Amino acid sequence: VRIFGQLVLVLCGLAVVLVAALAGLAQLKFTAFLAESVAERLEIVAATSAQDFGAAIDLGLSLPEVANGTAILDRARAHDPEIRSIVVFDLEGNVLHAVGDAGGNRVDDETLEAFRLARSGISDARWSTEADGKVGSGVVVEGSFGQPVGGIVVEYPTTEMQQQAGLMARQLALDGVVVAAALSILVLLMLSLMRSRLAGVEAS
Amino acid sequence: MSTIARIEGEARAQDISRKLVLWISLLMVAGVALYGVLMVSDFNRSLGPELDRRAALIGETISNDTERAVALGIPLEGFVGVDAYLGSFLSEFPELDYLAIRSADGDVLYSAYAHGVEEDGVAESVVYGFAIDAEDGEVGSIDVGVDRHFVRSRLQDLALDVGVILIVALVVVFETTLALSERIVGRRSRRVRHAAVSAAQRGSAGDIRLVLFLFALGEELSKSFLPLLIQAADNPIPGLDPNIVISLPIIAYLLTLAVASPLAGRLVDAFGQRGLFLVGLAFAASSHLGMVFADNVVQIMGLRALTGIGYGLATIACQEYLLRRMAPGRRAKTIGVFVAVIIGGTFAGTALGGILADRLGYDTVFVISFFVVLGSGLLALTMMQPGAGSGERARAVSLRDMTTVMRRPAAVLLLGGVTIPMNVLMAAFLWYLVPLTMAAAGSDASSIARTLMIYYLVILIGGPLVGKAADRLHSLWLLVGIGSVLAGAALLLPALLPSALTVSIAVLLVGVGHATVRGPQVALALDIADAEGEESSRDSILAAMRALERLGSLLGLLVVSLLAAGFGLNVAVGAIGVTTAVAAIVFLIARLSSTPRWAT
Numbered sequence: 103v104r105i106f107g108q109l110v111l112v113l114c115g116l117a118v119v120l121v122a123a124l125a126g127l128a129q130l131k132f133t134a135f136l137a138e139s140v141a142e143r144l145e146i147v148a149a150t151s152a153q154d155f156g157a158a159i160d161l162g163l164s165l166p167e168v169a170n171g172t173a174i175l176d177r178a179r180a181h182d183p184e185i186r187s188i189v190v191f192d193l194e195g196n197v198l199h200a201v202g203d204a205g206g207n208r209v210d211d212e213t214l215e216a217f218r219l220a221r222s223g224i225s226d227a228r229w230s231t232e233a234d235g236k237v238g239s240g241v242v243v244e245g246s247f248g249q250p251v252g253g254i255v256v257e258y259p260t261t262e263m264q265q266q267a268g269l270m271a272r273q274l275a276l277d278g279v280v281v282a283a284a285l286s287i288l289v290l291l292m293l294s295l296m297r298s299r300l301a302g303v304e305a306s
Numbered sequence: 307m308s309t310i311a312r313i314e315g316e317a318r319a320q321d322i323s324r325k326l327v328l329w330i331s332l333l334m335v336a337g338v339a340l341y342g343v344l345m346v347s348d349f350n351r352s353l354g355p356e357l358d359r360r361a362a363l364i365g366e367t368i369s370n371d372t373e374r375a376v377a378l379g380i381p382l383e384g385f386v387g388v389d390a391y392l393g394s395f396l397s398e399f400p401e402l403d404y405l406a407i408r409s410a411d412g413d414v415l416y417s418a419y420a421h422g423v424e425e426d427g428v429a430e431s432v433v434y435g436f437a438i439d440a441e442d443g444e445v446g447s448i449d450v451g452v453d454r455h456f457v458r459s460r461l462q463d464l465a466l467d468v469g470v471i472l473i474v475a476l477v478v479v480f481e482t483t484l485a486l487s488e489r490i491v492g493r494r495s496r497r498v499r500h501a502a503v504s505a506a507q508r509g510s511a512g513d514i515r516l517v518l519f520l521f522a523l524g525e526e527l528s529k530s531f532l533p534l535l536i537q538a539a540d541n542p543i544p545g546l547d548p549n550i551v552i553s554l555p556i557i558a559y560l561l562t563l564a565v566a567s568p569l570a571g572r573l574v575d576a577f578g579q580r581g582l583f584l585v586g587l588a589f590a591a592s593s594h595l596g597m598v599f600a601d602n603v604v605q606i607m608g609l610r611a612l613t614g615i616g617y618g619l620a621t622i623a624c625q626e627y628l629l630r631r632m633a634p635g636r637r638a639k640t641i642g643v644f645v646a647v648i649i650g651g652t653f654a655g656t657a658l659g660g661i662l663a664d665r666l667g668y669d670t671v672f673v674i675s676f677f678v679v680l681g682s683g684l685l686a687l688t689m690m691q692p693g694a695g696s697g698e699r700a701r702a703v704s705l706r707d708m709t710t711v712m713r714r715p716a717a718v719l720l721l722g723g724v725t726i727p728m729n730v731l732m733a734a735f736l737w738y739l740v741p742l743t744m745a746a747a748g749s750d751a752s753s754i755a756r757t758l759m760i761y762y763l764v765i766l767i768g769g770p771l772v773g774k775a776a777d778r779l780h781s782l783w784l785l786v787g788i789g790s791v792l793a794g795a796a797l798l799l800p801a802l803l804p805s806a807l808t809v810s811i812a813v814l815l816v817g818v819g820h821a822t823v824r825g826p827q828v829a830l831a832l833d834i835a836d837a838e839g840e841e842s843s844r845d846s847i848l849a850a851m852r853a854l855e856r857l858g859s860l861l862g863l864l865v866v867s868l869l870a871a872g873f874g875l876n877v878a879v880g881a882i883g884v885t886t887a888v889a890a891i892v893f894l895i896a897r898l899s900s901t902p903r904w905a906t
Contacts, residue, residue, distance in 0.1 A: 277344040
């Protein structure tokens with residue numbers, strides 16, 4: 103009886119572990135997928151804005167001189183009201199144009215470091231960062247001769263992504279409970295059948 | 307109860323166990339399939355809003371650019387370079403099936419299709435529409451066609467991982483059910499046979515099956531990424547080529563394993579098998595914990611040396627447990643159970659380790675290894691009986707055994723032609739070169755793990771099949787030689803065309819070759835021993851074979867790392883392949899040109 107109990111416990115436990123492992127994998131995949139998807143989208147927003155600034159630079163203006171800079175950024179932000187801020191900055195990290203909650207006159211150190219790697223060609227001309235409850239996607243703004251003149255970073259709050267991840271986790275857990283419970287019941291039935299058959303063998 | 311009735315009862319009980327394993331395995335597969343269906347539906351629902359936003363961004367961006375051009379006086383029909391423009395979106399957003407710009411009448415003016423999508427195949431797409439407005443109203447529209455099955459297609463790599471987890475779960479179901487069924491059957495049989503039996507003599511294969519399985523699983527979690535971890539670690543040894551440095555921790559592991567294994571047999575009397583297992587476990591667990599904090603190659607070498615000691619002590623303790631407590635005359639079956647459990651655990655550990663490393667990082671995998679190994683210790687305390695038992699003992703190798711074996715040409719031919727080259731191939735190719743070659747080809751840890759998993763899966767499934775086939779064959783030497791040639795020749799594929807695919811194919815063929823060689827080479831060795839007519843010859847030759855193959859692996863790995871350092875990974879892979887195949891061909895030719903007494 104004790105070993106039968108152990109077998110029930112171990113196999114039901116295994117069903118739970120199996121489903122939990124699948125749920126864990128799915129959750130990790132979901133968060134990675136969502137983060138990647140949002141970052142790609144924000145990069146496009148940044149790249150589209152960079153194109154507009156690039157057109158002004160081609161006309162001979164410097165980045166701080168683009169008079170409708172805020173209007174360009176406002177139009178870009180209209181793509182997604184959840185965007186926390188869009189910031190245009192110079193090579194030193196000083197904020198030149200901004201919409202939303204830009205949070206100061208200089209971009210943060212993470213953004214500046216990612217920008218430095220991007221403009222020196224160490225990484226791609228685009229970048230993504232994540233820190234302090236926000237994700238940031240940026241691009242290098244190039245001058246008429248392809249030289250870097252500044253950067254644009256689009257920041258997005260992680261709260262919404264966390265909420266979505268939380269909802270997904272609950273849904274996956276709920277599915278998992280249903281499947282694990284069904285598996286456990288069926289395992290129990292099979293083991294009961296085996297036990298009665300073994301008893302029959304012993305009796306004969 | 308008569309003996310016949312008892313044997314019939316045991317057979318029926320084992321038949322019930324086998325059916326139970328089958329049904330529970332099917333149940334697990336059905337459970338995973340059901341969960342997979344629910345999961346895809348959850349993904350579609352949860353990612354829907356984000357995919358909508360991406361489609362909106364594309365549509366609005368194209369719409370804005372188009373409106374700007376129209377505002378500058380360019381008619382919608384007169385745009386140039388639209389294909390390249392739309393193509394840039396298609397390459398940026400993999401979910402897109404197609405993009406189209408329509409006139410106000412709805413005629414398609416420009417369109418671009420994703421690679422592999424035909425014009426008439428877009429009926430399956432989810433289409434988002436966006437207006438192109440000008441001063442005098444709407445002048446056209448944009449179609450953004452999104453692949454309806456995009457989320458499902460992006461879950462393919464997840465499906466591979468789920469497949470691996472499912473296979474591992476089935477192996478675990480198999481081991482668990484068999485372990486506990488063996489305990490049930492074993493206890494019932496013993497109850498019938500012996501009213502009173504001493505504690506030291508009690509026991510069944512079920513007592514160590516889960517313990518050993520879990521221990522091997524925990525031990526092997528790092529196998530797929532260990533060379534990559536060493537490669538990334540600081541190297542405080544100046545002037546040593548990185549390829550040699552990477553091999554050092556693996557050599558340290560093999561060296562301590564080779565030393566600890568023969569010693570373990572002698573320590574059983576002092577500690578008992580359970581005690582010795584726990585001692586080995588202490589070494590292994592501390593090494594896994596240490597790996598979390600190790601950041602240079604020397605530290606990793608020291609810790610892997612500890613792992614080798616732990617693995618040697620713990621596995622030999624389990625082997626001794628089986629040998630000393632099983633019925634006399636069941637040695638071959640007992641060793642078979644032991645090897646199958648180790649391979650099962652190694653398979654599961656290797657496969658899971660890669661997935662965990664990719665998702666959670668190397669350090670977390672070592673923490674998990676630590677707890678899994680500790681878990682096997684807790685199981686050992688519950689399931690393994692104390693004491694040392696009184697049955698057969700494994701033979702510890704001595705220098706005399708080695709010299710006895712080396713004096714026999716047939717044994718030397720087998721060792722030099724097949725056994726040692728195949729072990730070098732396993733240690734140097736599978737544990738060292740596969741991770742490095744695949745990582746160089748851009749594979750991640752889970753892909754490397756899946757590839758290594760193929761080898762163990764083939765051994766797990768193919769081993770028993772080859773065993774059955776070998777029983778019917780009268781030319782074991784031919785089987786062994788051909789298997790070895792196959793394994794060696796397979797390596798030429800990744801050596802000449804290095805890629806993740808060719809490495810995977812080579813691993814599969816190496817698995818087939820190894821499955822062909824493993825069992826029959828032991829049978830051949832025993833035949834060589836029997837030809838001498840001494841009872842002790844069998845143990846001597848097997849013990850010496852084990853020791854020499856470990857020594858060979860160690861030296862072979864060192865030579866291969868030197869080759870990799872001097873000529874690159876591909877040359878090293880090719881060199882192992884050619885050496886193994888040539889050695890096997892020499893073995894076959896030598897066997898064909900002679901008619902020794904040990905022929906089978």
